[in-house]
Amino acid sequence: MEERKSGFQQLDYTLLFLLFVLMCFSLLAIYSGSGQYHSDPMHYVKLQLIWFGVGIVAMVCMMVVDYDLFKNFSIPLYGIGIVALLLVAFSPLGVFRNGATRWLNLGVTDIQPSEFVKIFVIMAMAHLLYKITSQRTQKDLKSDLVIVGKVFLVGLPPFFLILTQPDLGTALVIASIMATMLLMSGISWKILVFLGLAAVSGLICLVWLHNYHFDIFSIFIEPHQLERIYGWLAPYEHQGSYGYQLVMAIRGIGSGQLYGSGFMQGVQTQSDRIPEIHTDFIFTVIGEEFGFIGATILIITYFLLFYRMIIIALTCNNMYGSYLVAGVIGLLVFQVFQNIAMTIGLMPITGLALPFISYGGSALLTNMLAMGIVLNVNMRTKHYMFEAEEEAL
Incomplete structure (x- = not known):
């Protein structure tokens, strides 16, 4: 028997509360750091x-x-996103700023199409996966390869267009969405292992090219990206140049210790020693001024947010909805991991913002749209009384 509830009764207030907590973190950190x-x-x-x-x-x-209804316009929106990326790359409307061409000049304002393409990719990929998995009668190698091919067909064009801007961070977000969707599709673990090994082999090949054929290596890696890698691998050796931002961030977070130096009392935060501290490096503000406890509360908040989203994806009785939520999980989890990891030296520095925390318009708007998708799926998931008993029978 279906248990009828209105949309607002099924609104996930836990998710909304967690978003409110992140908003409070954001405003405090931006006020202190900007x-x-x-x-x-x-x-x-x-x-x-x-x-x-x-x-x-x-x-x-x-x-x-x-x-x-997203199925009806997911492919057209995806097409619009690809056209926008092409305009950024090959038209006079593309805006060159901070060493990259990532923005599109619309006259009144500039927009960053790659941010919205993330949502379009999730919608298009979820639609195609839903059509394939709902029609296949049995799981075999051929059907699994079709799924992989479709995911690559949707994901690789925006991946390479964004990579050439160059914007490695956002391109990796697209790759994370692809990986999450493949995992959710239920393809054979052997194919997943093969794809993982292929990715690792690609990294090993790049290292080999760097050591023995640097001229070929330079075709794939931009000079500023290589500088960031040098600054990540040996930050203190390059603290006067490539490693400066990372060294200052580590010093700031380390000086926060357990309880932090106090709101508006961070030495690194308040001294203008860390560039972009209110955007990409905002976790440094939290680590220095709120300490290990404050940083832990933030990470736990993210963990609870992702946990709720995973539950929504698993309990949704419409696979299309599950794919949509899985795509959003892939979008947000990688950004949180990469942003926090780069400020403490675990990953190279990229231009990825910390979701819902960093200052910025396009990224925040994209993440709020993504949360709207998750809440939408949860509101329209039908729940049945005695569902467990019925499944047991």
């Missing part, structure tokens, strides 16, 4: 509040439309 960049210490906080407001409206709009 005062050095503007005469008005509230300047970036006000802008972030505006973006949160826009993001909440976008999230609600995403929740209002039945997610099953």
Whole structure:
């Protein structure tokens, strides 16, 4: 028997509360870390509040439309995203800034299409996987290879277009979405292991090319990307150049110790020694001023957020909804891991923001749209009384 509930009764208030906690972290960290960049210490906080407001409206709009209808326009949106990336790369509308061409000039403002392409890729990939898995009658190697081929067909074009901007961080997010969707599709673990080994082999090949055929290696890796790798592998040897940002971040987080130096009391945070501290390196503010306890609370908040999303994906009785949520999980988990890991020296530095925390419009709006998809799926998941008993029978 179906247990009828209205949409608002099925609204996941736990997810909303966790988002509110992340918003509080964001505003406190931005206020503390951005005062050095503007005469008005509230300047970036006000802008972030505006973006949160826009993001909440976008999230609600995403929740209002039945997610099953996303199938009707997922492919057209994906096509629009690819066209936008092509315009960035090959048209005069592409804006070169900070060593990369990632923005599209629309006259009134600049937008970063790669941020929205993440959502379009999730929608298109979920649609194609749903069609394939719902029609196949048995699991075999051929059907598994078809799934892998479809995922690569959707994911690789935006991956390479974003990689050439160059924007390695966002390209890796696309790869993370692809990996998560493949895992959710239920293909053979042997194929997953093979793909993993292929990725590792690619990295080994790049290292070999770097050591013995640097001219070929330089075709694949941009000079500034190589500098970041040098700064990551030996930050203290290059602390006057490539490793400066990482060394300052590690010093800041380390000086926070258990309880932190106190709000607005961080030496590294308040001294303007860490570039982009209110955006890419905002975790340094939390680690230095709120200490190990504050950083742990933030990480636990993320863990609970992802746990709730995994539960929603597993309990959804519509595979299309499960694929959508799985894509969002792949989108957010990698960004959180990469951003935090790069500030403590576990991963090379990339331009990825910390979801819901870092200052920025396009990234925050994209993440709020993604959360709207998750909440949408949960609101429209049908629950049945005595479901466990019925399955047992």
